[in-house]
Structures are given as C-alpha cells and as structure tokens.
Amino acid sequence: MTAPCSPATTIIGLEVHVQLLTETKIFCGCLNRFNPEEPNVQTCPVCLGLPGALPVMNRRALELAIRAGLALSGTIAGTTKWDRKQYYYPDLPKAYQISQFDLPFCDGGWMDVDDADDGDETQASRIRLIRVHLEEDAGKNLHDETQRGRDSRIDLNRAGTPLLEIVSEPDLRSAAQSRRYLEEMRLLMVYLGVSDCNMQEGSLRCDANINLELVNDDGVAIRTPIVEIKNLNSFRGVEAALEYEIGRQRQEFAECGGVYADSEKQTRGWDADRGVTFAQRGKEDAADYRYFPDPDLVPVQIAAEWIEELRTGLCELPAARRQRLVDDLKLSRYDASVIIDQGRDLADYFEAVAQRCGDPKRAANWVTQDVLRELNDRGQAIGDFAIDADGLAAILARIASGDLTTRSAREVFTALLDDDPEGEQVTVEARIDEIISDRGLATIADSGALEPLIDAVIERNPQAAADFRGGKQAAIGKLIGEVMREAKGADPQSVRAALIERLSS
Amino acid sequence: MATALESSATLLDQLTDGQTTSLRLTQDCLDRIAAHDTAIGAFLHVDSEPALAAAAAIDRRREAGEPLGLLAGLPVAVKDVLATRGQPTTCASRMLQGWVPPYDAHVVERLRRADAVLIGKTNMDEFAMGSTTENSAFGPTRTPWRLDCAAGGSSGGSAAAVAAGMAPLAVGSDTGGSIRQPASFCGVVGLKPTYGRVSRYGLVAFASSLDQVGPFSGDVRGAALLLEVLADHDPRDATCADEPVPAYRDQLERPLDALRVGICRDHFTEGLDKDVDEAVEAAIDVYRRLGAEIHDIQLPHARFAVACYYLVAPSEASSNLARYDGVHYGARSDDYDGLVDMYCRSRGEAFGAEVKRRIMLGTYALSAGYYDAFYLKAQKVRRLIQQDYQQAFTSVDVIASPVAPTPAIPLGSLVSDPLQMYLADTYTISANLAGLPGLSLPAGFSDDGRPIGLQLLAPPFQESRLLQAAAMHERETQWHLRRPPLAEDSS
Ligand SMILES: [Zn+2]
Numbered sequence: 002m003t004a005p006c007s008p009a010t011t012i013i014g015l016e017v018h019v020q021l022l023t024e025t026k027i028f029c030g031c032l033n034r035f036n037p038e039e040p041n042v043q044t045c046p047v048c049l050g051l052p053g054a055l056p057v058m059n060r061r062a063l064e065l066a067i068r069a070g071l072a073l074s075g076t077i078a079g080t081t082k083w084d085r086k087q088y089y090y091p092d093l094p095k096a097y098q099i100s101q102f103d104l105p106f107c108d109g110g111w112m113d114v115d116d117a118d119d120g121d122e123t124q125a126s127r128i129r130l131i132r133v134h135l136e137e138d139a140g141k142n143l144h145d146e147t148q149r150g151r152d153s154r155i156d157l158n159r160a161g162t163p164l165l166e167i168v169s170e171p172d173l174r175s176a177a178q179s180r181r182y183l184e185e186m187r188l189l190m191v192y193l194g195v196s197d198c199n200m201q202e203g204s205l206r207c208d209a210n211i212n213l214e215l216v217n218d219d220g221v222a223i224r225t226p227i228v229e230i231k232n233l234n235s236f237r238g239v240e241a242a243l244e245y246e247i248g249r250q251r252q253e254f255a256e257c258g259g260v261y262a263d264s265e266k267q268t269r270g271w272d273a274d275r276g277v278t279f280a281q282r283g284k285e286d287a288a289d290y291r292y293f294p295d296p297d298l299v300p301v302q303i304a305a306e307w308i309e310e311l312r313t314g315l316c317e318l319p320a321a322r323r324q325r326l327v328d329d330l331k332l333s334r335y336d337a338s339v340i341i342d343q344g345r346d347l348a349d350y351f352e353a354v355a356q357r358c359g360d361p362k363r364a365a366n367w368v369t370q371d372v373l374r375e376l377n378d379r380g381q382a383i384g385d386f387a388i389d390a391d392g393l394a395a396i397l398a399r400i401a402s403g404d405l406t407t408r409s410a411r412e413v414f415t416a417l418l419d420d421d422p423e424g425e426q427v428t429v430e431a432r433i434d435e436i437i438s439d440r441g442l443a444t445i446a447d448s449g450a451l452e453p454l455i456d457a458v459i460e461r462n463p464q465a466a467a468d469f470r471g472g473k474q475a476a477i478g479k480l481i482g483e484v485m486r487e488a489k490g491a492d493p494q495s496v497r498a499a500l501i502e503r504l505s506s
Numbered sequence: 507m508a509t510a511l512e513s514s515a516t517l518l519d520q521l522t523d524g525q526t527t528s529l530r531l532t533q534d535c536l537d538r539i540a541a542h543d544t545a546i547g548a549f550l551h552v553d554s555e556p557a558l559a560a561a562a563a564i565d566r567r568r569e570a571g572e573p574l575g576l577l578a579g580l581p582v583a584v585k586d587v588l589a590t591r592g593q594p595t596t597c598a599s600r601m602l603q604g605w606v607p608p609y610d611a612h613v614v615e616r617l618r619r620a621d622a623v624l625i626g627k628t629n630m631d632e633f634a635m636g637s638t639t640e641n642s643a644f645g646p647t648r649t650p651w652r653l654d655c656a657a658g659g660s661s662g663g664s665a666a667a668v669a670a671g672m673a674p675l676a677v678g679s680d681t682g683g684s685i686r687q688p689a690s691f692c693g694v695v696g697l698k699p700t701y702g703r704v705s706r707y708g709l710v711a712f713a714s715s716l717d718q719v720g721p722f723s724g725d726v727r728g729a730a731l732l733l734e735v736l737a738d739h740d741p742r743d744a745t746c747a748d749e750p751v752p753a754y755r756d757q758l759e760r761p762l763d764a765l766r767v768g769i770c771r772d773h774f775t776e777g778l779d780k781d782v783d784e785a786v787e788a789a790i791d792v793y794r795r796l797g798a799e800i801h802d803i804q805l806p807h808a809r810f811a812v813a814c815y816y817l818v819a820p821s822e823a824s825s826n827l828a829r830y831d832g833v834h835y836g837a838r839s840d841d842y843d844g845l846v847d848m849y850c851r852s853r854g855e856a857f858g859a860e861v862k863r864r865i866m867l868g869t870y871a872l873s874a875g876y877y878d879a880f881y882l883k884a885q886k887v888r889r890l891i892q893q894d895y896q897q898a899f900t901s902v903d904v905i906a907s908p909v910a911p912t913p914a915i916p917l918g919s920l921v922s923d924p925l926q927m928y929l930a931d932t933y934t935i936s937a938n939l940a941g942l943p944g945l946s947l948p949a950g951f952s953d954d955g956r957p958i959g960l961q962l963l964a965p966p967f968q969e970s971r972l973l974q975a976a977a978m979h980e981r982e983t984q985w986h987l988r989r990p991p992l993a994e995d996s997s
Contacts, residue, residue, distance in 0.1 A: 054609075055742060096831055296822055297743075
C-alpha cells in the first residue's frame with residue numbers, strides 16, 4: 002500500500018535580482034535613481050537605445066558586483082565579458098539586454114541559512130550558488146489599468162540600472178526556507194552597501210524555480226515539471242507563491258497520477274491579490290535568446306590584486322557577526338539574530354553600547370526590547386534615534402554601578418527620548434544627572450534615608466507586618482512595593498534588606 | 507575661381523590668403539549639387555541654409571583673426587549613417603525616415619570643432635548593406651563618370667559627392683569595403699582606418715566589430731587631413747583605441763625607403779576584369795620603378811573571407827537592427843493588431859529586401875543549435891585570417907591588390923544576384939575582418955573611361971605608412987587630377 006502523493010521533497014532554486022547602488026547607470030552617465038514621478042528624465046542616447054549610441058562599462062558597478070560575489074564566497078573570474086540577450090519587449094529599447102552568458106564575473110559561492118528562527122540549537126543549511134552575473138535592468142511598461150484600450154507608456158528611467166543576478170542551486174527545501182534565504186540575501190547586500198534592496202522600489206526581485214519529487218501509486222518517485230514563478234517582489238509573496246505552487250503541483254500530481262502530457266518547464270506569474278499562480282506562456286514561445294558576445298564592449302580583465310583589495314576591504318559579514326555575538330559576547334542566538342537582522346547600523350549601535358557599558362547581555366536586552374520598540378513605534382531608523390550609543394551606554398552603566406534601578410533607568414530613557422532635540426546642548430551625562438535629580442530617581446541606598454519611609458509603611462500596614470513576622474515570607478512583597486513607590490530611586494534589594502532588619506528587630 | 511574640384515590643400519591656401527571665402531566655396535558646392543544631383547543622387551539631405559550660415563560665421567572669425575580649426579571652412583559631406591543633431595539621419599531607410607537625432611556622432615562633433623561646413627547627408631545602401639547604393643530606399647547613386655553605372659557602396663553618395671565636386675571632402679563608413687569600393691568606382695581616394703582608430707559613437711551600427719568611419723578626398727593629402735580630424739580617442743566608444751594620432755600630412759612628402767610591397771597571386775585570377783588587372787599591375791610597376799621590392803605573399807585563409815564575413819556581419823546586424831521595432835522611434839505601421847503584429851508589420855514594411863535578407867541570415871546563424879557551426883566557426887576563421895596578415899606583414903610593409911573585381915558596374919546588373927554581389931567584396935572584406943587600415947586610390951581607367959582603384963593595406967595603426975605609400979604613387983601618376991566630364995562642365 003503506497004500513500005498517494007505522500008509528501009516527499011520540495012526542490013526550489015531562486016534567481017535573485019539586486020539593483021546596485023551606483024551613482025550612474027551601468028553603461029552610461031545617467032543618474033541611477035528610483036524616480037517614477039518623472040518618467041524618462043534620467044535618460045540619454047545610450048540607455049534610450051538610440052541608433053549609433055554605444056555602451057561603456059561603469060567600473061563602479063563591477064566593483065560592487067565583485068564585493069557581492071566575494072561576500073557570497075564565489076570565485077571571481079580573471080576575465081569576464083558581456084553578451085547580448087535578445088528578445089523583443091517595449092521596455093527593452095535595444096531589443097537586447099546586455100548581460101553575461103558563458104563567462105559570468107563570479108562562479109559558485111554559497112550562503113548559509115538558519116533552519117529555524119528561534120532557539121540556541123539552530124542549524125544552518127548551506128545553499129549553494131551556481132553563479133552571479135551582472136546585467137542591465139530594463140525600463141518599465143506602464144499599462145493602462147482601465148482596460149479601455151488606451152496606449153501603454155514606457156518609462157526608461159530604470160533602463161540601464163546595474164543589476165546583479167544571483168542564481169542558486171535547487172538547494173532550497175521549503176517556502177519558508179526560501180523566504181529566509183531571500184531575507185538573508187537582502188541583509189547581506191544591504192550590509193555590503195551594494196544595494197538598498199528596497200522591495201517596494203523593485204531593487205530586490207526574485208524568480209523562483211520549483212518542483213516536487215513525489216511518489217506515485219506504484220511507489221515510484223516522480224518529479225513534477227519545473228515551474229518558474231516570475232517577478233516576486235516581497236518576502237511574503239515569495240513564501241505564499243511557493244506554498245501555493247507546492248499545493249498546486251501536488252494536486253495536479255494527484256489528478257494525473259504523475260503522468261504528465263507536457264513535462265516542459267512552465268512559466269507562471271504570481272497574482273498577489275488572488276493568492277494564486279497562473280500560466281504565463283507556453284513552450285511554443287520558448288525563447289531562444291540568441292546570446293552572443295557584445296561587440297560594442299571589450300572583455301573585462303579583473304586583476305587578482307584588485308580582487309584581493311576588495312576582499313580585504315569587505316566588512317564583517319552578517320553571519321560571522323551573528324556568530325561573534327554568540328561566541329564572544331555570550332548573547333543568545335535569538336538575540337544575536339534579532340540585532341544582526343535589523344541591519345548594520347543597529348548592530349553597530351548595539352556593539353557600541355555593549356562595549357561602553359561593559360555588559361553585552363544588558364545592552365542586548367535594552368536594544369532588542371526598549372530601543373526596537375521605540376523605533377517601531379516611531380517608525381524611525383537607528384540613525385535618527387534620539388538616544389545615541391553613548392546615551393544608552395551611560396544609562397546602562399548607572400544601572401551596573403547601582404546608581405539607577407532598572408525601573409528608574411527606563412524613566413530616564415523615556416525622558417531622554419522626549420527631550421527637545423533643539424533644546425539646550427549639554428553632555429548626555431549631564432542631562433542624565435539633571436533628569437535624575439529633577440525626578441528624584443537617585444538610588445536611595447543608605448538606610449538612613451529609608452528609615453522614616455519604612456517606619457511609616459509598617460505603621461500603615463500592620464497586618465502585612467504581622468504576617469511576615471509570623472513567618473509568611475510573601476507578605477514582605479506588599480511592603481517593598483509601597484516603599485518603592487515612595488522612594489523612587491530606591492534599590493529593591495536595599496529596601497528588602499532594610500525592611501527585614503526593621504521587622505526582625 | 508576656387509571650386510570644390512580643387513584639392514583641399516589648395517582651397518585652404520586660397521581661404522587663408524583671401525582668394526576665396528568659405529561662403530563662396532559652400533555656395534559653389536550647393537550650386538553643383540543643384541545642377542547635378544538630380545542625375546547623380548549623392549545627397550539625401552542638403553543642409554543649405556545652416557551650411558551657408560556656418561560658412562559665413564567661419565569667414566567672420568577668419569577676418570577677425572581668430573584661430574580656426576584644421577578644416578577652416580571647407581565643406582564636408584557626411585554619410586547619412588552618422589548621427590547629426592538637428593539634421594535628419596535616415597541610413598537611407600524608410601525605417602528612419604524623418605528621424606532627427608538629438609545628438610551628434612563623435613566624428614560630427616570633431617568636424618564641427620575643426621570648423622568644417624557640414625553641407626549635407628549623403629546617400630548610401632540602406633543601413634550600409636550593399637555595394638552599389640542601389641539598396642537605398644531613396645534611389646541609387648550614380649558614379650559621376652558614367653551615369654548608367656553605380657557609384658559603388660555602401661558609401662556611394664560620399665564618393666560621388668567628392669568626385670563631382672559637390673564637396674571637397676566627405677566622410678563615409680566601411681564595414682566590408684564601403685569606403686574603398688565606391689572610392690574606386692568614383693575615382694577618388696578613400697581610407698578605411700584601423701578598427702578602433704576612429705570613434706564609432708553615433709555611427710549607426712551595421713556590424714559593430716567591422717564598422718569604421720573614414721575619409722574621402724580627391725587626393726591623398728585631403729584624406730590625410732580629414733583623418734587627422736576624425737581620428738581620436740573617444741571614451742564613449744569602448745572599442746576606440748587610446749593611440750596617439752600622428753600628424754599624417756607631415757609625413758606625406760617623404761617617400762618610404764626600401765618599401766616592400768606584398769602581392770597575393772590569388773588576387774589576380776579568374777573573375778578579375780582585364781582592365782582592372784592591367785591597372786593594378788601598372789600601379790605595382792610604378793612602385794617597382796620607385797625602388798620598392800615586390801614580394802609574393804600567402805594569405806591561405808583569404809578564400810574563406812567572404813563566407814566568414816557573411817556570417818559575422820549579418821549576425822551582428824540582426825542584433826543591431828532589432829531595435830527598429832516601431833516602439834520608440836522610427837517607422838511604425840499604421841495598421842496592426844497587438845504588439846507582436848506591430849513589430850512584424852513595422853519591420854516588414856519599413857526595411858528593404860537586402861536588410862531583411864541579412865537580418866534573417868544573422869538570426870539564423872545565431873540561433874540555438876546553429877551558433878557553434880556558424881557564428882563561432884566564423885570567429886575562428888576570422889582569427890586565422892588575422893594571423894595570415896600578421897604573418898604577411900613580417901615580410902612586407904604594405905599589401906597591394908585590386909579594390910573590386912571590376913570598375914563601376916551598370917545599375918541593376920547585380921541587384922537580383924546577391925551572391926555575386928557578395929563575392930565582389932572579396933578584396934576588401936579581409937581588412938575589416940582583420941581590423942587593418944586600407945586605402946583605395948585612383949590607378950587608371952577602363953577602356954570605356956570608368957575609374958579603377960588600387961587598394962593598399964597596412965598593419966594596424968599604420969595609416970601614416972599607407973598614406974605615404976599612396977602619395978608616392980599619386981605623385982608619379984597624377985590620376986587623381988582627372989575629373990568626370992560632368993563635373994568640369996559646370997565649373
Ligand atoms: Zn543614459
């Protein structure tokens with residue numbers, strides 16, 4: 002007895018497109034900026050594909066691409082070249098895209114993706130890459146959405162934007178893992194400063210190839226035909242489209258029993274509104290791109306010294322940094338991931354705070370909870386945050402030294418956040434002192450200052466005092482709470498000690 | 507009176523010492539165009555008013571004692587394959603009829619800066635594909651020597667314009683002989699520079715790895731002068747060489763000592779017209795008399811050149827011409843149903859037969875399953891041809907040969923036989939495949955009065971040597987002083 006359509010293996014490979022953050026386009030001097038409001042202003046004869054215009058490679062685009070290739074552990078080619086990929090589409094003014102066919106600038110490589118997103122026992126999967134190559138982006142067709150047959154329009158501002166294509170092996174095994182791969186890719190590219198990976202603006206896009214290996218009624222493992230889902234432009238979209246496609250392929254398999262009339266690769270689109278993939282074109286239009294070396298561009302020699310220089314100049318990569326936070330700063334894997342996944346600026350902020358306050362664990366708690374909550378509430382980036390690393394480190398240092406309770410520290414934190422940024426400029430230390438003294442938050446550690454308060458509280462709560470004296474340890478909690486409310490800067494440990502001493506006397 | 511029939515050097519002298527003005531010279535060219543171009547068909551666009559205005563402005567600057575550029579008011583005709591800001595650039599195709607580029611080709615910028623007077627755009631085979639200018643969508647160009655014969659091509663208009671005195675200098679482009687062959691048919695000097703010597707920026711591409719811009723002139727000195735203006739390192743063309751540009755004219759009078767002239771005997775076999783054979787042999791005798799050594803050389807792969815060329819060039823052309831899709835500029839069919847139909851009809855209606863033929867050849871050669879056997883193999887053969895020349899130039903300084911198997915051919919004689927038309931490129935295309943500089947210079951006439959050219963080839967970036975060798979022949983023969991009867995009539 003075999004289970005029909007028993008779940009077996011999901012096989013996914015992603016082609017990720019990343020727009021590079023160059024000043025100018027890849028083959029001309031036009032500005033490389035997202036600018037949908039003013040169509041066709043960032044254009045010239047070259048990116049308009051006018052007769053006679055010629056491309057010249059932007060070396061900066063290659064530099065960013067090599068940095069990305071190195072960060073992905075790929076092998077950078079000593080010689081690379083440009084090829085024409087030919088197809089007709091209105092957003093492609095030359096009717097060919099300058100791309101790289103058989104000699105991409107980067108071969109192989111890999112990226113590790115954590116298998117689960119919590120716990121310290123996380124395992125990582127290594128997703129191998131086939132290649133990384135560089136190409137020019139196309140323009141954008143603006144279709145009339147009213148369906149009233151009006152003309153479509155074309156915006157070529159985007160035409161010629163440098164675009165990195167990162168092609169993975171079919172090593173991904175689930176929709177969720179594919180999403181994590183894409184998230185990790187985005188993080189890496191942003192860390193490297195090679196792209197802003199702004200998915201709304203299309204600077205990170207992805208095509209997914211997916212099929213399943215399923216077992217038929219006779220126990221024979223059969224692979225479903227590969228489906229390429231084009232133009233996924235959100236993390237949720239990638240995951241949802243792949244989940245949908247897994248279900249669809251399984252269903253189709255159940256219906257046909259693994260006997261396909263057509264086993265050719267199929268291209269499907271993703272309709273995010275309806276949450277379905279849909280057939281885009283059949284194999285009868287299967288494109289022959291007629292690749293050939295672009296005679297307008299010369300082969301590119303990449304000097305080994307240059308590669309080494311770029312390799313040396315790479316920043317610490319997110320995966321390594323995450324590991325260091327765990328190994329050296331003794332953070333939990335979860336905290337380390339939360340910090341690293343927020344991007345380089347937040348990680349830098351955290352490390353500065355950790356180093357200056359001397360307590361990475363406390364710094365991690367504050368950054369992952371208080372700071373992130375405030376950033377989310379305010380819709381701010383860490384760079385715009387009112388409390389800089391020195392400020393937070395100063396607050397945390399005072400907790401460590403016993404000058405502030407955690408609760409009072411939160412009040413100082415909130416007060417600093419509410420400070421008028423245009424207000425009088427004083428050092429953060431001075432400002433913290435000010436807040437502490439204004440609000441009476443200084444820790445009252447000496448029992449002399451506490452004594453009158455303790456006496457008054459005991460007097461007001463005779464029952465609780467009697468219960469404690471009678472052996473009910475828990476009764477002291479109520480008394481501590483009251484003292485603490487009265488003495489803002491009091492340290493709960495000192496209060497407890499003083500109360501016990503008083504009640505025991 | 508100074509006319510554009512004079513040499514450019516003479517005209518520059520006359521302009522300098524005030525015997526003539528740029529305005530008068532320009533007007534003389536315009537008059538000749540008005541008188542003869544209906545018959546010849548050299549121009550697709552005559553830019554009369556702007557040319558006269560530019561000439562007058564240059565004259566004023568000369569009077570004011572301002573320094574002028576190298577061309578200092580000489581009219582120059584430009585092949586309609588080069589982008590000219592504000593002037594139509596059609597490539598003699600309905601596809602680009604009415605298209606006015608928003609930018610100047612690099613060489614057009616250079617011409618303007620050198621104070622050339624851009625007099626108009628010259629006729630050509632559509633997108634430079636052809637050898638007679640009969641593939642122009644706007645009518646053929648006839649050689650001023652014989653109005654029933656073709657001016658050659660594809661730069662037939664530029665060659666004819668110089669021969670007829672409609673401009674003392676003209677610019678053409680050469681992908682497989684398109685400067686040298688019409689120069690031969692029209693009895694003028696034409697030079698195809700080394701690939702990379704002149705920027706291709708703004709040269710509407712036919713076959714990018716073969717195309718090169720070059721000068722036409724009535725004499726060698728004029729070609730040297732115009733090449734000095736055109737040649738330049740242009741960072742906008744990645745294939746443009748960063749090589750210093752010699753002052754070509756300074757070397758001209760100096761004969762080359764112990765010149766070694768290479769002859770490939772395979773060039774003088776069946777299919778070569780008797781008059782051409784005799785003229786070329788006579789030219790070689792001239793060099794022999796001047797003390798040159800004549801050496802036989804071997805070019806073992808030359809016999810594959812036509813086949814190789816007609817794979818490489820159409821392949822690149824099929825890609826370069828894909829952009830003419832009716833979407834962004836150029837012709838769009840009036841009547842279509844949907845996007846694909848718009849592509850098909852626009853291209854089907856606006857391209858001529860030869861362009862379509864080459865697009866189909868090239869598309870086929872680049873198709874999956876055929877690429878290795880055609881395009882890739884052609885590239886290998888191309889390297890072998892290059893090596894043949896490298897080898898040959900170890901023992902000779904220049905290689906002499908016919909330019910074309912015949913003098914100017916009667917209009918219509920080959921239009922229905924494209925293969926014969928392609929085979930007639932046999933002497934010129936190797937220079938493009940190997941990237942070498944080549945020059946065609948007047949070397950006599952057929953019995954019935956059609957001009958015959960001699961081709962000289964030199965190693966890469968040896969344009970100076972080529973011009974010096976040509977000047978040696980020119981001084982001895984003076985063929986270049988003959989003018990077509992038609993042109994003399996109106997002076
Ligand atoms: Zn541009």
